[in-house]
Amino acid sequence: MKANKKIKVAVIGATGAVGQVFxxxxxxxxxxxxAYATASASRAGLAYGETTHWILPIEMPMAIHNIEMKEFNIQSMKDAGVQIVFSALPAGVAREAEPQLRANGFYVFSNAAAMRYDSNVPILIPEANYEKLDLIRDQGYPQTGFVVTNANCVTTGLAVALAPLRKFGIKTIQINSYQSISGAGYPGLSSLDIQDNCIPFINGEEEKIEKEIKKILSIDPDVYVFTVRVPVMFGHLETVWIDFEENVETEDIVEAWANFKVASDLPSTPELPVVYSEEKSFPQPKSAFWGTPRGMVVFTGRLKKKNNKLGFVLMVNNIVKGAAGGSVQNAELFVNQYGLLED
Ligand SMILES: NC(=O)c1ccc[n+]([C@@H]2O[C@H](COP(=O)([O-])OP(=O)(O)OC[C@H]3O[C@@H](n4cnc5c(N)ncnc54)[C@H](OP(=O)(O)O)[C@@H]3O)[C@@H](O)[C@H]2O)c1
Known part of the structure; x- marks a missing residue:
């Protein structure tokens, strides 16, 4: 890699929950x-730091305060030298914008569900299915641009935790989620609905998890899901029960997670993607921004076996690993594998 050469990128939907993480x-x-940041057209001309209602528990970096918001305009993005576009748009808007960007030669890394289920669009998680990146060739790359998506946030945590357990044969997955409110974006839910409350329905979420885990891991288990919104700011907790084809003990799971190291030198990939602890009350959403890089580690605990089922709890940062952090990691994988920083 050439240390002095940087790739120009755009963030579209830069002011929302996921856009802020980007x-x-x-x-x-x-x-x-x-090199370019957009949100709704009415923000064009304003400074990012001035127009954004910052919700992250991390100070806004000085380097982005004065970035001028632009209108979504493909020619202006080309003129600015943009190669990679990070998308944090609502799905309906993404459905229009992302194919247009692809046709104009941009490399799009998206959080939106709009194109996730197209057969030539990967739902990419480097720890689980890095080889699916090559689907970009089925979209016409290098003659055209492409769209690479990342998974729904609950699915991302589940896929990372299950990737090293695939070798035992996954027959059924039962999962219940306890999802933070930042998962609904900003301004998201009304506080009158979620304060002191839990809501046992998230529109479309259970279907997404079932479909995406199968596509990402290339497995076909029976999947049983309940998703619940809880009054927590960041981090989704998931309780999981798995039936394996093989006879698996809790020690086998601990060993598989401990040995699960992804060979890569991507800046956003944790050295140990799944961190397990035997501590009784671990993990919790309070640790959503823990780990190195921050927010990119999937934490697991409460491992137990009953009859032939193995159960555990996991916690994933929904807007970092489960969204923008995962997209940046995907773009790093592309740049690394396709030699974009080399002359
Ligand atoms: N939140 C999560 O945990 C999470 C996790 C995984 C995936 N996702 C997905 O990521 C995407 C973004 O989610 P989010 O939670 O960040 O949503 P959000 O907080 O509602 O942010 C949406 C962003 O899109 C912009 N936008 C909305 N309508 C637009 C339009 N017509 N033209 C241009 N820009 C427009 C908004 O700009 P303004 O601020 O100017 O309105 C804002 O910057 C969604 O597709 C979501 O499903 C979210």
């Missing part, structure tokens, strides 16, 4: 340089 993660990224 801006934070990209502010001092060693390979990427924010």
């Amino acid at each position: 801006m934070w993660k990209l502010a001092e990224h060693p390979w990427f340089d924010i």
Whole structure:
């Protein structure tokens, strides 16, 4: 890699919950340089720091305060030298914008569900299915651009925790989620609905988890899901029961997670993607921004076996690993594998 050459990137939907994580993660990224940022058209011309209602529990980096918001305009993005576009748009808007960007030669890394289920669009998680990146060739790359998506946030945590357990044969998955309110974006839910309350329905979420875990891990288990919104700011907790084809003991799971190291030198990939602890009340959403890089580790605990089922609890940061952090990691994988920083 050439240390002095950075790739120009755009963030679209930069002011929302996921967009803020993009801006934070990209502010001092060693390979990427924010050359363009957009949100609703009415923000064009305003400084990012002035127009954004910052919700992250991390100070806004100085480097992004004065970035001028632009209108969504493909020619202006080309003129600004943008190669990679990070999308944090609502699905309906993404459905229009992302194919247009692809046709115009941009490499799009998206959080939106709009194109996740197209057969030539990968739902990419480097720890679980890095080889699916090559689907970009089925979209026409390098003659055209492409769209790479990342998974729904609950599915991301589940896929990372299950990736090293696939070898035991996954027959059934039962999962219940306890999902934070930042998962609904900003301003998201009314406080009158969620304060002192839990809501046992998240529109479309259970279907997404079932469909996406199968596509990502290339497995076909029976999946039983309940999703619940809880009054927590960041971090989704998930309780999981798995039936394996093989006879598996809790020690086998602990060993599989401990030995699960992804060979890569991507800046956003944790050395140990799944961190397990025997501590009784671990993990909790309070640790959503723990780990190195922050928010990118999936934490597991409460491992137990009953009859032939193995159960555990996991916690994933929904807006970092489960969204923008995962997208940045996907872009790093692409840049690394396709030699974009080499002459
Ligand atoms: N939140 C999560 O944990 C999470 C996890 C995984 C995936 N996702 C997905 O990621 C995407 C973004 O989610 P979010 O939670 O960040 O949503 P959000 O907080 O509602 O942010 C949406 C962003 O899109 C912009 N936007 C909305 N309508 C637009 C339009 N018509 N034209 C241009 N820009 C527009 C908004 O700009 P303004 O601020 O100017 O309105 C804002 O910057 C969604 O597709 C979501 O499903 C979210």
